Amino acid sequence: MVQTNPGSSIIVVCDAGPVIHLDELDQLPLLNDFSEVLIPDTVWNEVQKHRPQAIELCRQWAQKVTPVQPLSAKLQATIQLFSLHAGEIQALQIIEEHPTDLFLTDDSAARLAAGTVNVKVHGTLGILLRAIRRQQLTRQQVVSLLKAIPDKTSLHLRPSLLKQIISEVEDSS
Amino acid sequence: MSIPVQTQLPDNLINQAQELIKAGWANNLDDLLADALRRYLESHSLALSEKFLLDDVQWGLHGSD
Numbered sequence: 460m461v462q463t464n465p466g467s468s469i470i471v472v473c474d475a476g477p478v479i480h481l482d483e484l485d486q487l488p489l490l491n492d493f494s495e496v497l498i499p500d501t502v503w504n505e506v507q508k509h510r511p512q513a514i515e516l517c518r519q520w521a522q523k524v525t526p527v528q529p530l531s532a533k534l535q536a537t538i539q540l541f542s543l544h545a546g547e548i549q550a551l552q553i554i555e556e557h558p559t560d561l562f563l564t565d566d567s568a569a570r571l572a573a574g575t576v577n578v579k580v581h582g583t584l585g586i587l588l589r590a591i592r593r594q595q596l597t598r599q600q601v602v603s604l605l606k607a608i609p610d611k612t613s614l615h616l617r618p619s620l621l622k623q624i625i626s627e628v629e630d631s632s
Numbered sequence: 633m634s635i636p637v638q639t640q641l642p643d644n645l646i647n648q649a650q651e652l653i654k655a656g657w658a659n660n661l662d663d664l665l666a667d668a669l670r671r672y673l674e675s676h677s678l679a680l681s682e683k684f685l686l687d688d689v690q691w692g693l694h695g696s697d
Contacts, residue, residue: 467697469697540671540675541671541675542672542675560697561697567675567676567677567680567681567684568675568676570684571675571680579697580684581687581688581691581692582684582685582688583688584685584688584689584692585687585688585689585691585692585695586692587692588688588689588691588692588693589691589692589695590692591692591693592692592693592694592695616685617678617682620682620685624685624686624689627689627693628689628693631693631694
């Protein structure tokens with residue numbers, strides 16, 4: 460069971476990747492550390508289809524959000540430039556509409572596109588490692604989770620890069 | 633060197649592309665499609681994906697939020 464450390468005032472908008480990957484590692488409650496977790500309805504439905512148990516957990520502390528404004532001209536151009544998927548498009552719409560501190564996605568194109576809406580972006584790996592400094596997990600627990608990524612998750616990482624990351628986590632203090 | 637490619641594309645995409653060409657944003661459809669593919673490959677490159685992962689490591693371990 461993940462221990463949370465209340466106090467973060469960060470509002471996050473989530474893409475499907477981090478929700479699915481954290482759930483594959485049984486670490487979805489790490490997101491409960493944020494003050495608000497907003498999940499676009501397209502992402503919500505996508506996760507519900509592929510990983511219904513994750514949505515049952517999300518119901519406890521996340522909000523399903525639907526954008527109300529039409530796409531801005533800036534976002535329309537961005538979407539075409541980066542070939543974004545429906546969930547990523549809605550996430551950027553929501554970021555334009557709501558004050559948001561952090562966008563969580565594991566998609567490179569969505570990360571690049573997020574630059575146009577001036578929001579900080581991180582992914583599954585960042586949330587796992589942040590759990591050490593937020594005292595949600597120990598360093599040893601996070602190292603075990605990183606080692607489990609290839610077998611337990613659909614997050615693709617080059618093996619030598621994962622090894623490098625694990626070494627960096629073990630050596631950090 | 634260029635390689636001929638035969639493909640099926642949605643007509644609305646081709647129509648939008650033709651409008652951009654008419655407006656002078658690209659010389660022709662070949663140039664426009666090559667530019668679109670180049671931009672897609674740039675935004676999905678392995679090096680970029682790995683840079684983002686390493687950014688995550690730095691933020692996760694040493695960030696302040």
